[in-house]
Amino acid sequence: MGPALTAAMHLHLRRTLVRSVILLSTVQHHFYMQQRLGLICYLNTMKYITAFFLLLWLTTVSYAQTTADIIIRNGKIMDGTGNSWFYGDVAIKDGKITGVGNLSGWKSTKTIDATNLIIAPGFIDVHTHIEGDEIKNPYATNFIADGVTTVVTGNCGLSEVDLGKYFKFIDSIKLSINVASLAGHNDIRKAVMGKANRLPTANEMQQMMALTEQAMKDGAVGLSTGLIYIPGTYSKTEEVTALAKIAAKYNGVYATHMRDEGDSVTQAITEALNIGRLANIPVEISHFKLSGQQNWGRSAETVPMIIKAREEGLDVTIDQYPYTASSTSLSTLLPDWVLADNQDSINARLGNETIKEQVIDYMLQKLKKRKLKHFSYPVVANYKADTSYNGKSIEEVNLLMNRKHKAKEEAETVIDMMKLGGAGMVFHGMSEDDVKQIMQYPYNMFASDASIRIFNQGVPHPRGYGTNARVLGKYVREEKVLSLEEAIRRMTSLPARKFNLEKRGLLQQGFAADIVVFDPLTVTDASTYQKPHQYSKGFRYVLVNGQVTFENENHTGVRNGMVLKNEVKE
Numbered sequence: 001m002g003p004a005l006t007a008a009m010h011l012h013l014r015r016t017l018v019r020s021v022i023l024l025s026t027v028q029h030h031f032y033m034q035q036r037l038g039l040i041c042y043l044n045t046m047k048y049i050t051a052f053f054l055l056l057w058l059t060t061v062s063y064a065q066t067t068a069d070i071i072i073r074n075g076k077i078m079d080g081t082g083n084s085w086f087y088g089d090v091a092i093k094d095g096k097i098t099g100v101g102n103l104s105g106w107k108s109t110k111t112i113d114a115t116n117l118i119i120a121p122g123f124i125d126v127h128t129h130i131e132g133d134e135i136k137n138p139y140a141t142n143f144i145a146d147g148v149t150t151v152v153t154g155n156c157g158l159s160e161v162d163l164g165k166y167f168k169f170i171d172s173i174k175l176s177i178n179v180a181s182l183a184g185h186n187d188i189r190k191a192v193m194g195k196a197n198r199l200p201t202a203n204e205m206q207q208m209m210a211l212t213e214q215a216m217k218d219g220a221v222g223l224s225t226g227l228i229y230i231p232g233t234y235s236k237t238e239e240v241t242a243l244a245k246i247a248a249k250y251n252g253v254y255a256t257h258m259r260d261e262g263d264s265v266t267q268a269i270t271e272a273l274n275i276g277r278l279a280n281i282p283v284e285i286s287h288f289k290l291s292g293q294q295n296w297g298r299s300a301e302t303v304p305m306i307i308k309a310r311e312e313g314l315d316v317t318i319d320q321y322p323y324t325a326s327s328t329s330l331s332t333l334l335p336d337w338v339l340a341d342n343q344d345s346i347n348a349r350l351g352n353e354t355i356k357e358q359v360i361d362y363m364l365q366k367l368k369k370r371k372l373k374h375f376s377y378p379v380v381a382n383y384k385a386d387t388s389y390n391g392k393s394i395e396e397v398n399l400l401m402n403r404k405h406k407a408k409e410e411a412e413t414v415i416d417m418m419k420l421g422g423a424g425m426v427f428h429g430m431s432e433d434d435v436k437q438i439m440q441y442p443y444n445m446f447a448s449d450a451s452i453r454i455f456n457q458g459v460p461h462p463r464g465y466g467t468n469a470r471v472l473g474k475y476v477r478e479e480k481v482l483s484l485e486e487a488i489r490r491m492t493s494l495p496a497r498k499f500n501l502e503k504r505g506l507l508q509q510g511f512a513a514d515i516v517v518f519d520p521l522t523v524t525d526a527s528t529y530q531k532p533h534q535y536s537k538g539f540r541y542v543l544v545n546g547q548v549t550f551e552n553e554n555h556t557g558v559r560n561g562m563v564l565k566n567e568v569k570e
């Protein structure tokens, strides 16, 4: 029932009651005048009392339904469905949305004026890595200032193994954002068999299955893989399928950082889709992209693979960060087999001249495939051994180390950095055209692939600050790659539906009051590769579970996020 109708009904009921009370007193007066029996007198008194309490009850009920904690008024409502915007108000009470529409008869403790602004559901970022940074910055300002109210962490196979314990920890520190988590295959494998470069024994497989099952029971929203990382890369399709079957049993999804995003991307997509079919599980392909200049334009090949699989009945969706650079570990430049076991074993291998030559050859071949003469595309984001190299490309670092301006020496520089613990990197390797082609696919959602940023630490990828604002500013307003309503749908109801986040992602009565209010004319990402530590602009208000967490572009200090667990349906 619409709120306007409800209000009108209450008004009508109240009028009827007032009329009946007047009528009652007239009738009673008449009986008094007639000096009738005392019994009638008694009955009439009872009628009076009943009418009085009925009126009192109805007033209370109607007060409760038309009074809110907060009403956001006069905005353009984009409810997350993808439907066209409409003018209206949104009422919030006790953390929930209690009314959407014309709420002119309603009262509230606080009013937010959204004239000329968009009111939308809070954004859901399905691909994040917040582990380890929650405690450093529970305000998660980079997410909040970009309109994000919920994150799904535990991606790329990297998660806490004991999710029950992790969720208790998240509850205890109270974040500003809601948190859901996937169960990470890499960490589950590591817990059972370390970083060993081999297949699991039957017993080890059983243990991995048991850990996955426990994580799902504890509320994981699915299983994630990172098949380019150690030790996930040492696994075969069968291993992942067996674990995905368990996630499927508990209503989870299979989210994958595929085995390859460059030359062998189509084989990697085929593997992901096969796991979806074999395990009968919805698939989410993470940070869908084409890496390396030699692969530019191949979105014309990869996006149709997703379309076809959906047509065949597989529930596959994808996500993307709206940038032409990726960000991951320096180690991804090296062959997998060098990275097995621990840092000591890595150093021992890299200390062997023969192996070192092999590694350098491998790296130079990869560079040649990219049609590049130098390692100019990997830029240091965070190198703990020497932070003065942060923000510099490998080509630049190599020169700063007083080495020759040669790719071979740059490869040696990478090896030296690996020996000192490696580094987080930004890799410039995608085409703008592919980014836009992928963006136009309707079942692609936006995700930052970022952590909670620690302000001014390192030179991280700007996606951690500006993913949503960049889509809304650059790609919706300026380049018109997609409509605003469509972008909002992909940031809200699409991810909520895919990851089983119940009663999230829509502006609807009874849904959680995760809400953003932003200016469509000024919303912009401010974070850049050179100066990443800048918050997005244009988000005026962000509410998390009904609490104002961001107001007039400032964090209010409120930490009202909660853990969102998958409802276990065995």
Ligand SMILES: [Zn+2]
Pocket (backbone or CB within 6 Å): 155, 156, 226, 257, 286, 287, 449
């Ligand atoms: Zn990843």
